[in-house]
Amino acid sequence: MQKSIEIRKENSISQQQLKEIMEIERASFKCPWSESMFLSYGQKFILAYYQNKIVGYICFSTVLDECHILNVAVHPDFRKNGIAQKMIDALFEEREKSGIKFYYLEVRVNNIPAINFYKKNGFKELGLRKKYYQDGTDAFVMVR
Numbered sequence: 001m002q003k004s005i006e007i008r009k010e011n012s013i014s015q016q017q018l019k020e021i022m023e024i025e026r027a028s029f030k031c032p033w034s035e036s037m038f039l040s041y042g043q044k045f046i047l048a049y050y051q052n053k054i055v056g057y058i059c060f061s062t063v064l065d066e067c068h069i070l071n072v073a074v075h076p077d078f079r080k081n082g083i084a085q086k087m088i089d090a091l092f093e094e095r096e097k098s099g100i101k102f103y104y105l106e107v108r109v110n111n112i113p114a115i116n117f118y119k120k121n122g123f124k125e126l127g128l129r130k131k132y133y134q135d136g137t138d139a140f141v142m143v144r
Contacts, residue, residue, distance in 0.1 A: 041061065
């Protein structure tokens with residue numbers, strides 16, 4: 001059954017939104033970001049809502065004509081419903097209106113589903129960051 005998802009773009013987030021994002025973050029990653037990381041790194045957000053509750057997010061920043069995708073997650077109960085695709089489409093649409101020409105991100109070299117998702121959306125591997133993640137895992141740098 002297809003869930004009715006609403007996508008919203010936010011330039012800042014409330015404490016309640018941060019709480020909901022942190023729930024998804026902890027359920028999605030073995031080395032989750034802290035609240036302070038979201039507040040200091042995350043300048044802008046694409047949020048996916050189901051019945052007024054956040055079920056997915058993209059955290060990103062922009063400088064000139066570049067967008068750096070910092071963090072992407074969908075709540076485990078809502079995966080495989082096209083939510084990540086809706087969020088990335090909204091990000092591309094919004095940012096291209098603002099003159100963004102390049103999108104960058106880092107992804108774990110062993111996260112094959114994410115790598116395939118990004119490739120499907122026009123990203124290519126640009127390089128490798130050795131021991132990028134807290135647990136020592138390498139990351140591919142990808143660009144679109």
